[in-house]
Amino acid sequence: MYNIGIIMGGVMPVPAVCGGAIETLITSIVKKYSKEDGFHLTIFSVYHKEAVEAAKKYPDVRFVWTHTNTFWNLTKHAVFLAVRELTGKTIRVLQRHYNEITPVIQNEKFDLLIVEGGDEQAVIDIAKGYTREQLVFHAHIHFIPKEEVVKGYGHMIGVSEFVVREYEKACKIPVDTHVLRNAIDLDKFNKTISEEERKKLRKELGLQEDDFVVLYVGRLLQVKGILELMQAVLSINDKNVKLLVVGSANFGKWAFSSYERKVKRIFEQNKNRIIFTGYVDNAEVYKYASVADVQCVPSLWEEAAGLVVIEAMAEGLPLIVTKSGGVIEYVDKSIAMIIDKDNSVENLKCAICYMEDHPEVRKKMSANAKIKSKNYNEAVYYKNFVDTVYKVIDENKNKMKIKEFFT
Secondary structure (H helix, E strand, C coil), X not given: XXXXXXXXXXXXXXXXXXXXXXXXXXXXXXXXXXXXXXXXXXXEEECCHHHXXXXXXCCCCEEEEECCCCHHHHHHXXXXXXXXXXXXXXXXXXXXXXXXXXXXXXXXXXXXXXXXXXXXXXXXXXXXXXXXXXEEEEECCCCCCCHHHHHHCCEEEECCHHHHXXXXXXXXXXXXXXXXXXXXXXXXXXXXXXXXHHHHHHHHCCCCCCCEEEEEECCCCHHHCHHHHHHXXXXXXXXXXXXXXXXXXXXXXXXXXXXXXXXXXXXXXXXXXXXXXXXXXXXXXXXXXXXXXXXXXXXXXXXXXXXXXXXXXXXXXXXXXXXXXXXXXXXXXXXXXXXXXXXXXXXXXXXXXXXXXXXXXXXXXXXXXXXXXXXXXXXXXXXXXXXXHHHHHHHHHHHHHHHHHCX
């Protein structure tokens, strides 16, 4: 039996009782794990009372909890910060979360250590006695590695071909790369509400029955293109085209930059066309998707992948997406209109108008999206994870044979 360790970032726990995209993905592995797959699984996670209780559902998975807020660990972390501030040296064996992981990984033998966020350099520093090939870096974002990371990790897993290619460009020495595409718990998103509930929710949101509703789900960041989407909707003469933004709009606390102030001003001047829901729990998003006609992902930067795209598929919503990083690896023209990021306001406007005028296209896209979403469920993700683990192990075995042959 192989011994596989997954090292979390030390901020939110697994199981994902506090949310978190990476934590939710790793929880899907925990849920599907079986010893019959030929390896022992250890999760290094920050302690959380509810997570410990949730972990009892998975007795075959070993959890190593780090207690980052105890007096002793806070003291060691304070020394870590003081030394770094005074000397510029980083003694990561004193760093919170990693200071508790260190003795476990040094006293035990793991065949692979897979790093999921956090301080990737810390794992290199504390993994004394491990070869480069035993360390695996899992990139969930568009990540350009420093030389130390490339030297420390022999394997890299990316959530899209785009992420893998961008990582490889920065590598001056060979690294084995693998693509492991994201997934979601489909049951949370492929639910529907009754027609009565739908009408009630639309009324609560101030929507008329003949309104054409464009949905945006995500953070209100400049790189996400929310301002451009607002401008596109407002440039459409049809006043029945409305923008529904699912997410917090707590302008009083976050509207500090010129960009944020502009978003706030446009919203306040156009409340008849733009609707902010405020914070919505992820488990409730499907209800708002049920009142929408199309969902838009107008990213202006290079997205690594984006779970929101898969969620929209599961909800059966036609998509409008920009040609952004790895997003276009998850969608195709059967479920989405794919537009250029350049001149995005005009491109978004044209795409929205086309979708509004072609209900038969939306209907086909909706059906196709439901089907395509099944490629990104938790069972598929776990199978692909297991396959990736064994590819890494096999590659390491082959390297060992070659090394032995020449020595």
